[in-house]
Amino acid sequence: MLKIGIVGCGAIGSFITKKVVDGTIKNAKISAIYDRNSDKAEKLSKMNKAKICSSVDELVKEDLDLVVEAASIRAVEEVAEKSLKNKKDVLIMSVGALADKNLFLKLQNLAKSVGRKIYLPSGAIGGLDAVKAMRLGKIEEVILKTTKPVNALEDALKNLGYNTEDIKEPVVVFEGDVFKAIKEFPANINVSVTLSIAAEFPAKVMIVADPKAKLNRHEVIVKSSIGKLKVCVENVPFEENPKTSALAAYSAVRLIRDLAESVKVGT
Numbered sequence: 001m002l003k004i005g006i007v008g009c010g011a012i013g014s015f016i017t018k019k020v021v022d023g024t025i026k027n028a029k030i031s032a033i034y035d036r037n038s039d040k041a042e043k044l045s046k047m048n049k050a051k052i053c054s055s056v057d058e059l060v061k062e063d064l065d066l067v068v069e070a071a072s073i074r075a076v077e078e079v080a081e082k083s084l085k086n087k088k089d090v091l092i093m094s095v096g097a098l099a100d101k102n103l104f105l106k107l108q109n110l111a112k113s114v115g116r117k118i119y120l121p122s123g124a125i126g127g128l129d130a131v132k133a134m135r136l137g138k139i140e141e142v143i144l145k146t147t148k149p150v151n152a153l154e155d156a157l158k159n160l161g162y163n164t165e166d167i168k169e170p171v172v173v174f175e176g177d178v179f180k181a182i183k184e185f186p187a188n189i190n191v192s193v194t195l196s197i198a199a200e201f202p203a204k205v206m207i208v209a210d211p212k213a214k215l216n217r218h219e220v221i222v223k224s225s226i227g228k229l230k231v232c233v234e235n236v237p238f239e240e241n242p243k244t245s246a247l248a249a250y251s252a253v254r255l256i257r258d259l260a261e262s263v264k265v266g267t
């Protein structure tokens, strides 16, 4: 029985819980949950019998095999470090935090030293299996072109000084490297960091705000000595949180479910 702790009881944390409860993730249980917003934790606890913890410190001391971070970029360092130090594997959803190379290396070394794993789900994009294989050749260019409905980008656009009501046509709201992309769009472009980690090569990112779009569209282009990859996914946004694509939550569910599978498909 895989014992799971969840930090962040929002759209993704709740979805993973639902999929444990309905048996999609077999032989697992949600043992402990924590959210800084206690109402969210209370609501989620109605779905199962998980213990509600009042801090990350309390949660990581529980009898758990895996801690899922589904909270925010700011939560990653504390959740991952404390989970690993308490000999728990950790699944990180807010992968954008790992654009900070020092944090990435610190967590990677810590995981090695305690013999635990850090899992980064492929999130809302496709093609990481091929990108990882291509990495064994020479990567020449990595590009992510993302188009989202304006409401999915709203918080970041407001911070950047856009009046979102004035956006009547598709507008390129960002063009630059992965490091700047995740700083300016911290809740929207985690996948650019996942892609860059898989390729071990910094992605060039373009973000388009499209007032007519209904779906979150991610186009991944990777050029390498082994070949060229072009993958496009058009994702349904989560009703509870339009910034998040349903596929991102499904990818986490699939990753957890696969931990127990005896046949591994894909790289």
Ligand SMILES: NC(=O)c1ccc[n+]([C@@H]2O[C@H](COP(=O)([O-])OP(=O)(O)OC[C@H]3O[C@@H](n4cnc5c(N)ncnc54)[C@H](O)[C@@H]3O)[C@@H](O)[C@H]2O)c1
Pocket: 007, 008, 009, 010, 011, 012, 013, 034, 035, 036, 037, 040, 069, 070, 071, 072, 073, 074, 075, 092, 093, 094, 095, 121, 122, 123, 124, 125, 186, 187, 188, 190, 191, 194, 240, 241, 243, 244, 245, 248, 249
């Ligand atoms: N890797 C990917 O492809 C991908 C895709 C979508 C979302 N995400 C990221 O996953 C995370 C969760 O997404 P979501 O859609 O479930 O978000 P959400 O806003 O629906 O839920 C986040 C929950 O975490 C809680 N929270 C925030 N900071 C916290 C902290 N420091 N400690 C404890 N609880 C905290 C919030 O109160 C909220 O209930 C976000 O960081 C999001 O950007 C990643």
